[in-house]
Amino acid sequence: MTYLAKPKLHHPDLPRNKLGYTRRDYEGAISTLCAGCGHDSISAAIVQAFFDLDIAPHRVAKLSGIGCSSKTPTYFLGNSHGFNSVHGRMPSVLTGANLANRDLIYLGVSGDGDSASIGIGQFMHVLRRGVNMVYIVENNGVYGLTKGQFSATADKGSKAKRGAVNSDEPIDMVMLALQMGATFVARGFSGDKEQLIPLIAAAVLHKGAAFIDVVSPCVAFNNHPGSTKSYDYVREHNEAVNFLDVMVPREPITADYGPGSVQDVMMHDGGTIRLRKVHPEFDPTDKIAAMNFLQQQQAAGEIVTGLLYAHPDSRDLHDAQETVAVPLNSLRDADLVPGAAALATFNQGLR
Amino acid sequence: MNAKAAAVRVNDFVVKFANVNGSGSASANGLFARAILRMGVPVSARNIFPSNIQGLPTWYEVRVSEAGWRGRRGGVDLVVAMNPQTWDKDVAELDTGGVLFYDSTRPIPPSKLRDDVTIIGMPLTAICNAEYSDPRQRQLFKNIIYLGALAALVDLDTAEIEKLFAEQYKGKEALLESNRKALSLGRDYALANFDCPLPIRVRRANAVGDRVFIDGNSASALGCIYGGATVCAWYPITPSSSLAEAFQKHCRKFRVDKATGQNKYAIVQAEDELASIGIVIGAAWNGARAFTATSGPGISLMQEFIGLAYFAEIPAVLFDIQRGSPSTGMPTRTQQADLLLCAYASHGDTKHVLLFPQDPTECFTMAADALDLADRLQTPIFVLSDLDIGMQDWLTEPLAWDDRRRLDRGKVMTREELEAGKEFGRYLDVDGDGIPFRTYPGTHPTKGSFFTRGTTKDRYARYTEEGPAYVDNMQRLLRKFETAKDLVPAPVIEKAAQPTRTGVIWFGSTGAAMAETLTALAADGIHLDRMRLRAFPFADAVAEFIAAHDKVFVVEQNRDAQLRMMLVNECGIDPDKLIAVLHYDGTPITARFIIGEIAEKAAVFNVKPMRKVAS
Numbered sequence: 001m002t003y004l005a006k007p008k009l010h011h012p013d014l015p016r017n018k019l020g021y022t023r024r025d026y027e028g029a030i031s032t033l034c035a036g037c038g039h040d041s042i043s044a045a046i047v048q049a050f051f052d053l054d055i056a057p058h059r060v061a062k063l064s065g066i067g068c069s070s071k072t073p074t075y076f077l078g079n080s081h082g083f084n085s086v087h088g089r090m091p092s093v094l095t096g097a098n099l100a101n102r103d104l105i106y107l108g109v110s111g112d113g114d115s116a117s118i119g120i121g122q123f124m125h126v127l128r129r130g131v132n133m134v135y136i137v138e139n140n141g142v143y144g145l146t147k148g149q150f151s152a153t154a155d156k157g158s159k160a161k162r163g164a165v166n167s168d169e170p171i172d173m174v175m176l177a178l179q180m181g182a183t184f185v186a187r188g189f190s191g192d193k194e195q196l197i198p199l200i201a202a203a204v205l206h207k208g209a210a211f212i213d214v215v216s217p218c219v220a221f222n223n224h225p226g227s228t229k230s231y232d233y234v235r236e237h238n239e240a241v242n243f244l245d246v247m248v249p250r251e252p253i254t255a256d257y258g259p260g261s262v263q264d265v266m267m268h269d270g271g272t273i274r275l276r277k278v279h280p281e282f283d284p285t286d287k288i289a290a291m292n293f294l295q296q297q298q299a300a301g302e303i304v305t306g307l308l309y310a311h312p313d314s315r316d317l318h319d320a321q322e323t324v325a326v327p328l329n330s331l332r333d334a335d336l337v338p339g340a341a342a343l344a345t346f347n348q349g350l351r
Numbered sequence: 352m353n354a355k356a357a358a359v360r361v362n363d364f365v366v367k368f369a370n371v372n373g374s375g376s377a378s379a380n381g382l383f384a385r386a387i388l389r390m391g392v393p394v395s396a397r398n399i400f401p402s403n404i405q406g407l408p409t410w411y412e413v414r415v416s417e418a419g420w421r422g423r424r425g426g427v428d429l430v431v432a433m434n435p436q437t438w439d440k441d442v443a444e445l446d447t448g449g450v451l452f453y454d455s456t457r458p459i460p461p462s463k464l465r466d467d468v469t470i471i472g473m474p475l476t477a478i479c480n481a482e483y484s485d486p487r488q489r490q491l492f493k494n495i496i497y498l499g500a501l502a503a504l505v506d507l508d509t510a511e512i513e514k515l516f517a518e519q520y521k522g523k524e525a526l527l528e529s530n531r532k533a534l535s536l537g538r539d540y541a542l543a544n545f546d547c548p549l550p551i552r553v554r555r556a557n558a559v560g561d562r563v564f565i566d567g568n569s570a571s572a573l574g575c576i577y578g579g580a581t582v583c584a585w586y587p588i589t590p591s592s593s594l595a596e597a598f599q600k601h602c603r604k605f606r607v608d609k610a611t612g613q614n615k616y617a618i619v620q621a622e623d624e625l626a627s628i629g630i631v632i633g634a635a636w637n638g639a640r641a642f643t644a645t646s647g648p649g650i651s652l653m654q655e656f657i658g659l660a661y662f663a664e665i666p667a668v669l670f671d672i673q674r675g676s677p678s679t680g681m682p683t684r685t686q687q688a689d690l691l692l693c694a695y696a697s698h699g700d701t702k703h704v705l706l707f708p709q710d711p712t713e714c715f716t717m718a719a720d721a722l723d724l725a726d727r728l729q730t731p732i733f734v735l736s737d738l739d740i741g742m743q744d745w746l747t748e749p750l751a752w753d754d755r756r757r758l759d760r761g762k763v764m765t766r767e768e769l770e771a772g773k774e775f776g777r778y779l780d781v782d783g784d785g786i787p788f789r790t791y792p793g794t795h796p797t798k799g800s801f802f803t804r805g806t807t808k809d810r811y812a813r814y815t816e817e818g819p820a821y822v823d824n825m826q827r828l829l830r831k832f833e834t835a836k837d838l839v840p841a842p843v844i845e846k847a848a849q850p851t852r853t854g855v856i857w858f859g860s861t862g863a864a865m866a867e868t869l870t871a872l873a874a875d876g877i878h879l880d881r882m883r884l885r886a887f888p889f890a891d892a893v894a895e896f897i898a899a900h901d902k903v904f905v906v907e908q909n910r911d912a913q914l915r916m917m918l919v920n921e922c923g924i925d926p927d928k929l930i931a932v933l934h935y936d937g938t939p940i941t942a943r944f945i946i947g948e949i950a951e952k953a954a955v956f957n958v959k960p961m962r963k964v965a966s
Binding site: 057059063073078079081085091094096097098129317321322324335338342347 | 388559561562563564565573576577579581582584605606608611612613614615616617618619621622623625626627628629630631632633634635636637638639641655656659749750751752753754757758790791792793794795796797800801802803804805806814
């Protein structure tokens with residue numbers, strides 16, 4: 001919480017990015033989540049990704065819904081405007097914000113309760129519209145803030161902390177995102193920051209609706225044997241299909257993994273994502289193949305992570321709306337108000 | 352034709368067209384009304400339509416009134432009975448001495464007719480079948496043929512209809528010619544077979560002036576253009592959909608960059624009303640002017656977001672085009688029953704600014720005002736129109752704009768001010784008006800950013816659950832609401848011709864019937880001082896007006912006397928003082944109804960008619 005002030009002093013030799021900011025400039029207030037919460041690792045990955053990308057913090061707008069995950073925007077990018085909106089409705093607020101100013105970067109942070117239950121409608125429609133954003137779901141399979149009820153992403157047969165067994169089918173956010181037309185879809189694991197940071201960076205560079213499902217264990221309510229979203233379970237079943245290097249005009253943001261076969265995916269702004277492939281046959285530009293692969297692996301009990309789909313030439317909502325190149329919120333009277341003479345002509349047509 | 356002796360009545364009668372929905376009659380009926388306007392005679396016209404696309408009954412009612420009365424009158428002088436389904440009701444509704452015009456191709460048994468009205472049968476179907484072979488043409492031209500016959504019957508100048516054809520079918524000569532021909536066919540038949548014109552008739556006058564004929568939704572949408580709105584998010588719902596659609600149309604005309612062809616606007620047809628209001632709030636938070644258009648059920652769905660916008664202080668403009676409620680209610684009928692829903696929308700302690708346009712002209716001005724007020728007050732602003740204003744064409748004062756007017760963006764702290772070290776507290780009241788400064792996202796690299804949330808916070812937007820900080824903030828919101836009193840459109844107060852201790856209050860579309868009501872009551876010796884409310888919160892003048900009278904009628908179109916309830920609560924008025932006059936059957940309130948109610952209640956409450964004192 002913000003009354004827990006962080007010390008402003010930092011080591012004078014902290015590395016600076018091209019804009020002269022240190023990593024500290026990308027941090028927020030001290031987290032009030034439980035110690036060991038996966039969400040805090042995601043916040044740290046967000047801090048690192050924006051630092052690496054040389055994006056000034058105030059050029060980012062961070063929006064969230066309600067829940068543990070939706071609290072996290074307070075804990076990163078302290079110089080960004082933030083908006084903690086209504087449960088399950090962050091996508092519509094983000095859509096409006098994006099329409100008002102196309103020049104900012106929009107980061108939507110949500111959870112599985114926020115996006116797969118109450119907000120599943122808005123989740124789907126924001127992807128359909130191709131809003132240019134990064135949409136992260138911090139997915140732990142439970143409602144944390146209300147103390148451990150199953151969410152809609154909990155696997156069928158998985159066990160709650162007090163022993164109840166989930167009898168409902170799970171919603172797979174990644175498959176849903178692919179079906180709804182998200183043009184960048186990835187899955188990460190909060191326990192694997194090296195994989196996650198380049199995924200976030202690539203999503204920021206992507207033009208259009210970028211979705212990242214991050215499996216993020218809840219240490220308080222969903223990290224026990226019988227859970228399928230515990231650290232142990234995810235580590236055991238994590239099947240990474242690839243690792244990313246994100247090449248911005250400067251040096252690559254690299255995943256620290258051994259070499260494999262390599263595939264380059266061009267990004268809209270001229271940057272490149274270099275994939276080091278673990279599954280040589282997996283091509284993240286082929287959506288249908290990706291969906292088939294995901295279904296097969298899921299049936300085999302694996303949790304597929306990595307970049308799962310990227311449309312190399314995607315469009316966004318502003319393209320569809322054919323809006324002017326400048327932000328709509330920068331238009332002034334002369335741009336917007338037709339004036340008295342035009343109104344007189346209009347009146348004449350009504351007689 | 353069985354002629355009955357009837358007094359000649361010029362430029363003062365009601366015509367009702369009874370049609371089947373989807374039969375193409377709307378265009379012909381509209382031409383009838385507009386041709387009368389072109390003759391300089393005021394009309395008010397209303398579609399009375401079902402929740403249906405094809406097959407159910409629909410009516411179009413035209414009141415011709417040289418005096419300029421815009422409300423529904425009640426009663427019908429000429430019915431054009433084209434729908435067998437509603438025959439009995441349509442015939443029954445005719446005033447004694449009225450005229451029944453019908454398609455006599457199939458004989459109607461005498462028991463289905465009335466002997467106290469003039470009956471004019473014209474074999475419309477037979478004429479069409481003889482003239483046209485294509486079934487669609489038979490249907491469509493039947494409408495134009497009856498229009499031609501009516502023109503002869505009420506002495507309408509067909510040259511005016513032909514001019515309207517020429518404007519409508521510019522460049523489509525074949526259509527123009529075939530319509531002209533159908534019109535002549537009808538007119539010639541009527542002239543040859545009936546005693547034309549009827550005692551009720553139109554005579555050229557000069558009573559329209561520079562007024563325009565437009566519906567409220569179209570005018571509201573244009574007001575949004577002039578008010579600088581750049582983002583519109585909506586979900587289709589009768590009777591509001593035509594507002595968003597009109598905005599789209601106006602945008603194509605006024606908001607496309609001539610050089611690039613790019614749009615200076617964005618319109619999203621959202622997945623539901625929750626998303627609509629979310630988009631509006633997101634856009635306004637980020638410094639664009641944004642609005643949504645909906646009706647009562649949509650406002651119900653938006654409640655949670657409205658509370659957020661109130662508490663987090665985000666501008667938003669909501670048009671509520673009210674219809675018959677609750678639930679799906681009467682979706683194609685009019686009411687003024689969303690006052691309480693909007694005034695106190697959302698959970699917890701909330702109060703919202705409401706604007707009450709009385710006609711399309713005010714829809715235009717109040718739309719632009721609402722966008723200014725939303726930015727100035729940083730809060731949701733509701734424009735409470737209704738189906739009667741929104742979807743009907745009204746003869747109304749021309750839309751006007753002062754080129755010196757500038758968009759009022761309210762208290763927005765700039766990058767320069769932040770850079771210069773000006774203190775920024777998002778919820779800090781620096782000058783006592785209750786309105787804090789805000790910053791747009793992205794303004795400054797290190798200053799002026801804040802976290803927007805629906806949870807409690809202190810003056811610097813820092814999360815806190817401390818009671819005193821919460822109370823401090825809620826009290827400031829009350830101060831802001833107090834400030835709003837002087838910013839919203841003031842009530843319009845007028846004295847009666849004679850001194851009186853009785854008053855009357857109304858708002859919105861009820862005004863259409865009030866001028867006529869007051870004139871008629873005054874003629875009967877009942878004089879009422881009057882106040883038309885244009886906004887909530889109520890200005891101090893509202894309580895003062897009530898205090899200056901012994902009894903005040905409150906005329907509104909809902910069951911529960913919602914405005915009266917608000918006056919009692921907000922102004923601390925003795926309930927006995929306010930006499931409710933309520934109309935809520937879904938039809939627009941009429942002067943006949945109000946006159947009857949007030950005359951009856953005035954007698955009970957001992958309001959003595961005051962005859963003019965002999966001098």
